Amino acid sequence: VPGSFLYSHMQFSQGDTFSSTFETKGATATWQRGLSPKLTLTLGGGATVVTGIDQILYLANASLEWKERSTTTTINYSRSIFPSFFIAALPLVSQVVGVSVTHRFTDRLTAKGNLNYAKNESTPDPVLVFDSYGASGNVTYAITRTVSATASYRYNRFKSDFFGSGFDFDRHVISLSIRAEWP
Numbered sequence: 050v051p052g053s054f055l056y057s058h059m060q061f062s063q064g065d066t067f068s069s070t071f072e073t074k075g076a077t078a079t080w081q082r083g084l085s086p087k088l089t090l091t092l093g094g095g096a097t098v099v100t101g102i103d104q105i106l107y108l109a110n111a112s113l114e115w116k117e118r119s120t121t122t123t124i125n126y127s128r129s130i131f132p133s134f135f136i137a138a139l140p141l142v143s144q145v146v147g148v149s150v151t152h153r154f155t156d157r158l159t160a161k162g163n164l165n166y167a168k169n170e171s172t173p174d175p176v177l178v179f180d181s182y183g184a185s186g187n188v189t190y191a192i193t194r195t196v197s198a199t200a201s202y203r204y205n206r207f208k209s210d211f212f213g214s215g216f217d218f219d220r221h222v223i224s225l226s227i228r229a230e231w232p
Contacts, residue, residue, distance in 0.1 A: 053079045057097070071101030071140055073130055077108050089114045097130050099140050102173050106130055106142060119153040130172075139171040157191040179209035195230045 056076045075097025093110040112125035126146050133141045147165035163185045171177040187201035201224050208217035
């Protein structure tokens with residue numbers, strides 16, 4: 050039964066303009082188990098202490114991966130704490146739910162799609178709240194053993210609320226990349 054343990058320490062302070070400072074110290078443990086030859090479950094949990102607001106917050110992650118011939122489907126959830134660099138300098142509780150599907154059409158051609166939703170709220174008071182929705186897809190073609198090309202599209206929708214004032218916007222990104230690897 051594979052597992053892992055992670056300790057994290059983040060320190061955040063803003064310049065002279067604002068007076069927000071906080072620090073997080075926490076740990077998570079992760080456990081992984083193959084439920085069948087095709088199905089793998091990963092569970093994780095832990096806690097972090099946020100100094101400056103003197104709060105203990107729980108952390109969690111879970112994923113279920115299903116492999117079927119040339120297709121891998123993953124459903125995942127995570128709850129974590131991050132500093133906000135957007136609008137105000139506050140610790141954010143971030144919860145993300147997502148699903149991804151990867152399909153290998155041939156040895157050279159692979160496609161991947163992702164959908165996700167994230168809810169982010171400042172703590173201890175939810176003065177900053179924002180949601181994001183995302184979808185992405187890419188197609189990768191191996192031109193040779195060491196050179197591949199990827200075409201991708203990403204869409205994100207952000208909706209925020211800060212002290213009763215809100216705004217939202219969309220982001221579309223299209224990219225084409227060529228990757229070369231040397232032995």
